[in-house]
Amino acid sequence: MRIMRASEFQIQRDAEQGTQEQNEAVRDIISEVKRDGDDALRRLSAKFDGVSVDQFLVTDAEVEAAYAKVDEAFLSALREAAVNIRLFHEKQRRTSWMDLQPDGTLLGQIMRPLKRVGVYVPGGKAAYPSSVLMNAIPAIVAGVPEIVMVTPPATGGKAGIDPYILVAAAEAGVKEIYRVGGAQAVAALAYGTASIPRVDKIFGPGNIYVALAKRHVYGVVDIDSFAGPSEIAILADESADPAYAAADLLSQAEHDEMASAILVTPSAELAEAVALEVERQLASLPRRDIARKSIDSFGAVLTVESMPEGIDVINRLAPEHLELMVRDPLGMLGKIENAGAIFLGDYSSEPVGDYWAGPNHIIPTNGTARFSSPVNVDDFMKKSSMIYYSKEALLQNGHKIMTLARHEGLEAHARAIEIRLEKEGKQG
């Protein structure tokens, strides 16, 4: 693993916008689904998934059959994880509020769940039941009454949907699952078909076609975000355990050749030790080819002059996952401006967050922690403003409202106030 001065390091990964061909392909797929609905979905599933789909809706019997195929220890652990995830997200729930003013005016914010959301679950080689929980449980906690899952009709190229995906969906509380994937699934969620009524918002990662389709339908429905390759940054001082740091770096590097694993430290000794440990541990990993490429292309041990410089480097990286392996992690927390999830102390290994502790593992990547947040209950809710303006307040303030409206050249706005003031015998 290369060691270099942080000041010499540049990471540059643009948001994926696809080639022109890919964008055109996606546009065509969306038009086709808008025009032909279920027929289009059937044609496109045959074309891209090689599957002839009769009924899109997964039946209860199929979900039951999936339970029979799932390992007991896995199911038990999954259930416990689901409880942790639910508890953490329940603490995020917000209630509508009102502000009561002495003149009788009431102002408020009404918080409501979205009515219908769609969760895309990819059907690539790696099926991640944990991600099903992470998208569906916050929706359940928010109170979304209709949660729809879509996933390709064949997971990892094998016939049928992976039973672990179906079981995770059922455990999370998803009752409506459709076997359809790709850009066509996104189009169906956005515009609706006879079989699949449209949703209000689409969540979940997918391949480039899925990502482009989400970008394309954004505005017709809401979307969550653009997921990029996984990232970890560790900010460490000489107190850090090199073996722990190396193991945690590799846990992200094994995800994807594009994943990024970075150690930032002012300790030259730690830098050397972690770089060695990475090599040592990497050699025996089943996914060592992937991890190797990730480490070589996007991994680095970055040395800094001081902790303040290290913090600055982290804030510029805005990593998805940040581990603070330092003597006083709490004292550093206030200085971290940009990081999706922050892990403190020796036992907060990143996989604890991926699977178990409760906070969401769907976290902004590619520097977008500058402006976005891990998936959370707010993402499944919307707000309305409430205004009950009292007669007293209108008599008191009406003429000032009219002044502002008339300045902006909006006379009908002013008159909507004036007509009320006149009726109450108090002209503006």
Add this chain to the structure above:
Amino acid sequence: MRIMRASEFQIQRDAEQGTQEQNEAVRDIISEVKRDGDDALRRLSAKFDGVSVDQFLVTDAEVEAAYAKVDEAFLSALREAAVNIRLFHEKQRRTSWMDLQPDGTLLGQIMRPLKRVGVYVPGGKAAYPSSVLMNAIPAIVAGVPEIVMVTPPATGGKAGIDPYILVAAAEAGVKEIYRVGGAQAVAALAYGTASIPRVDKIFGPGNIYVALAKRHVYGVVDIDSFAGPSEIAILADESADPAYAAADLLSQAEHDEMASAILVTPSAELAEAVALEVERQLASLPRRDIARKSIDSFGAVLTVESMPEGIDVINRLAPEHLELMVRDPLGMLGKIENAGAIFLGDYSSEPVGDYWAGPNHIIPTNGTARFSSPVNVDDFMKKSSMIYYSKEALLQNGHKIMTLARHEGLEAHARAIEIRLEKEGKQG
């Protein structure tokens, strides 16, 4: 104003995606700004605004000079409105929180303001200082340290920026204003130039080029939403005052020929009365040509069989503004699923919300209240998860985390846990 059965009414306004030429023009502008920075901004300002810009940053002296040009009564009303807006948004502020578990684990959500946001202020004929307040004050309340405003170098085709815009910005607390507009301003905010450092999120409405540019840079930075033409829906029973209802409908119709003003009522008598009142009041409006076109194209009085049907119509419209002109508006509030801002009672005329009461007047349009919210303090903040996992908790749960990771084929994830369990003498 046409009267029809609600069941016969269809409103269909697709999200604006622009023509291919417009999209290509925007892509070119963005590439040019990415490549040539300030030089590109100068060229494009000369080309599109007909203005030769030397320094983009508006000086303090210019802002001071603007104050001298602004009407006293206006300034006084604006200041009072700003106080109301600030107070309402302060109630939205959220704090970071932690959950302390008996095994020593701490989990939390850290709430932080974005560091730098950009507010686009259009420079068309109508300069709206009220919108400057509505975008900038929530940013101030959220604690955003750097708030940048961009606006075309010539407002409404006149030389210079409208002094009312500059004064509203100063009153809101904006200290960094650049004279640049159009897609080039959006590109500068997203990618940064020598004069204009990049921001984390872009707010504010604009023409089609601005809207397309925002869509294009979405992902590189965050954006607020896609603003469409203004809308009002009034749900009224026989207790409503037809003159008030008509005045409020017209207050939105005057905005824009594309604006939509709709009354929904089970009362045939009220339907007739409001339709007549609209004609009567419309005749004397300065902006009657605009309002006429809006009413004819997108306005309607919709009759329903019953209040439940009326509520259903409203929920399908998902209007930006909703007025409940009914005997028991509070009793109806819980049944409204989709509406951006809800106005209750006789004195809550929609312009009260546009200018004065405190809730934000930037509200989702075009049915997007299904999934989005009025501008609020959360829009200027981001969340990070915090995980401090205790040794006790890891020893207790580590092997279950490993079970989940191994099922997903992520051995390095499992080993990051295992290496800690081994060191503590308790193998997974």
